[in-house]
Amino acid sequence: NSKVIQTPRYLVKGQGQKAKMRCIPEKGHPVVFWYQQNKNNEFKFLINFQNQEVLQQIDMTEKRFSAECPSNSPCSLEIQSSEAGDSALYLCASSLSWGIGDTQYFGPGTRLLVL
Amino acid sequence: GDQVEQSPSALSLHEGTGSALRCNFTTTMRAVQWFRKNSRGSLINLFYLASGTKENGRLKSAFDSKERYSTLHIRDAQLEDSGTYFCAANTNTGKLTFGDGTVLTVKP
Structure with a gap:
């Protein structure tokens, strides 16, 4: 169904540590989204890119996360200083376009545990 | 903010x-x-709809933007259909807003 690749599948960090995860979108998809899913199955949009450019991001992402989608390299999402509340499943999705035009395809996620 | 209310939360x-x-x-x-x-x-992607209905095997989905709802119908449920189902909706901004999910359990 989806060919989005996310690594690592699991990540364990201590509070205050950096936590970095990567995403390879489906081939030919220029738009990448990151979402956070908590233990209550609640999803939160974090940031999206079109090619290397940030389209939208929420406050939390702007202040505490570092994200990029460099040309010819995996996209990455990095928490600069992990907090216990960051423990969640981080999902990457890719699409042919942003807006309402196209299906978003999701990767399997990176499950982060902050001890 | 935009809200998506999904029901039921669990279904057997x-x-x-x-x-x-x-x-x-x-x-x-x-x-x-x-x-x-x-x-x-x-x-796993099941459906994407901008309007109307779509059918795929034993699943059928409908979306009415004006009436502000979408449905997913499952017929002839099989054991392998068990799982958590989510709807997610899109305004003009691209980002998806998800429902809280429905946990479906199919019993023999």
Whole structure:
């Protein structure tokens, strides 16, 4: 169904540590989204890119996360200083376009545990 | 903010029966996606709709932007249909707003 690749599948960090995860979108998809899913199955949009450019991001992402989608390299999402509340499943999705035009395809996620 | 209200939160069906899941939207959405979370935790795409209805095997989905709802009908449920189903809706901004999910259990 989806060919989005996310690594690592699991990540364990201590509070205050950096936590970095990567995403390879489906081939030919220029738009990448990151979402956070908590233990209550609640999803939160974090940031999206079109090619290397940030389209939208929420406050939390702007202040505490570092994200990029460099040309010819995996996209990455990095928490600069992990907090216990960051423990969640981080999902990457890719699409042919942003807006309402196209299906978003999701990767399997990176499950982060902050001890 | 935009809200997606998904119901029911849990559903139990016997094999061979059917039912419907529903998502109501508090604002006008332009498109909806339905997913099933598989046993490995991955979100499997079921449908993308900008309007009307789509059918795929034993699943059928409808989306009415004006009336602010979408449905997912399952007929002739099989054991392998068990899992958590999510709807997610899209305004003009691209980002998806998800429902809280429906845990479907299909029993023999």
